[in-house]
Amino acid sequence: MDYDRVREVDPSVADALDGELDRQRETLMMIASENHVSEAVMEAQSSELTNKYAEGYPGERYYGGCEYADDVEGLAIDRAKELWGAEYVNVQPHSGSQANMGVYLAVLDPGDKILSLDLTHGGHLSHGHPKNFAGQVYEVENYEADPETGYIDYEALADHAEAFEPDMIVSGYSAYPREVEWERIQDTAESVGAYHLADIAHITGLVAAGIHPSPVGITDFVTGSTHKTIRSGRGGIIMSSDEHADAIDSAIIPGMQGGPLMHNIAGKAVGFGEALDPEFEAYAQQVVDNAAALGDRLAEHGLSLVSGGTDTHLVLVDLRDSHPDTTGKEVEEALEEAGIVLNANTVPGETRSPFVASGIRAGTPGLTTRGFDEDACQEVADCIARVVDAPDDESVREEVAADVDALTDRHPLYE
Structure with a gap:
């Protein structure tokens, strides 16, 4: 991969791009929301479609010259419908957060009530944090994971919904390592007359491959990111029944976005096509198997896992x-110096600021894309545990960095 044309025009940007490529090659990507897309997806995302305005939808654009934009968006929609079994799909949201915004705008009014998982317990900013648009526009209350077990307390959620009477319940999480019982939350939503939005941003690929139960056809709305476990073009997606199609389409444009990022939608189309290959199911299963192996080995080292383990692509460690x-931030910074990139994360019952946190979150999608198996992920766990035990010890960081170099050499990226 080269940036010769960029270098001719802007050497400073080319240097940064080269540096980022080297960083990804030489470190272990373990942020649970990140992945390495294929070179085909990257090529599509850097295509001439970046030049094209295509406001509107296929066959109903505000500009001319959209025949190939229509082809690409149609492919992305059709492939998404096949992957997730959805009746209606909108692939235009620029991110998972904007997909959530689109659903809110489609069916809620300002001041309506949202019930969602607390951020420190694994929820997401766009589910109603007071600093986020959702928390500023809507009245939001939070349910929680049980601090003792780490699992969602579905009975407490139902009691909270009965008392609060929300207009929407949000499920699907950014730091929850267990399967979500979509039907139980849907039953609760129906009992209080609320919509149910399932945000599968982290597990889009696991759901597409049938590794995690799907909320499609169960919940009223499903949103997600398209660049995490699904390894497609960067952006968001909304799925629903045809009943809500017009409202969502209108909420996206003109409600909250102008022209869609057609080059990113091209990446989505290519990535969705890759995910329809039978090999993708094996990949998704390996992601989950790798996370389980990582978590088991961390537990052997005496580290406490939220909920005792994982069913998904991520492991959440309570320090x-x-x-x-020791804070999560201290561990995050020490591990990054050693070449392992993950993030500090809050845990259920958190007492520290989210900027320092009491936990770390580690994901396996990126490692699995590089070809890591369970044995390799256990080696990674050994490295993490050594740094957690001595985050201030420079000699330990240097030893782990050498082990990371050996692992990246065994599993090269973008060669």
């Missing part, structure tokens, strides 16, 4: 039992 004086 408070084993390392009460």
Whole structure:
């Protein structure tokens, strides 16, 4: 991969791009929301479609010259419908957060009530954090995961919904390592007359492959990101029944966006096509198997896992039992120096600021894309545990960095 044309025009940007490529090659991507897309997806995303305005929808554009934009968006929609079994799909949201915004705008009024998982328990900013648009426009209350078990307390959620009477319940999470019981939450939503939005941003690929239960056809709305476990063009997606198609289409444009990013939609189309290959199911299963192996080995090292393990692509470690004086931020920074990139994360019952946090979140999608198996992920867990035990020890970081170099050499990226 080269940036010769960029270098001719802007050497500073070319240097940054080269540096980023080297960084991804030489470190372990373990942020649970990140992945390595294929070179085909990247090529599509850098295509001439970046030049094209295509406001509107296929066959109903505000501009001329959209025949190929229509072809690409149609492919993305059709492939998404096949992947997730959805009746209606909108592939225009620029991100998962904007997909959520589109659903809110489609069926809620300002001041309506949203019930969602607390951010510190694994929810997402766009589910109603007070600093986010959702928290500023709507009245939001939160349910929680049980601090003792780490699991969603579905009975407490139902009791909260009965008392609060929300207009929408949001499920699907950014730091929850267990399968979600969509039907139970849907039953609760129906009992209080609320819509139910399932945000599968993190698990789009696992759901598409049948590795995680699907909310499609169960919940009223499904949103997600298209660049995490699904490895497609960067952006968001909304799925629903045809009943809500017009309202969602109108909410996206003219409600909250202008021209769609057609080059990103091209990446989505290519990535969705790749995910329809039978090999993708094996990939998704390996992601989950790798996360389980990673978590099991971390537990063997005495680290406490939220909920005791994982069913998904991520492991959430609570440092408070084993390392009460160590923050997630300290571990994050020490691991990055050693070449392992993950993030500090809050945990159920969090007492620290989210900027320092008491936990770390580690994901396996990127490692799996590089070809890591369970044994390799156990080696990674050994490296993480050594740094957690001595985050201030430079010699430990150097030793782990050498092990990371060996792992990246065994599993090259973009060669």
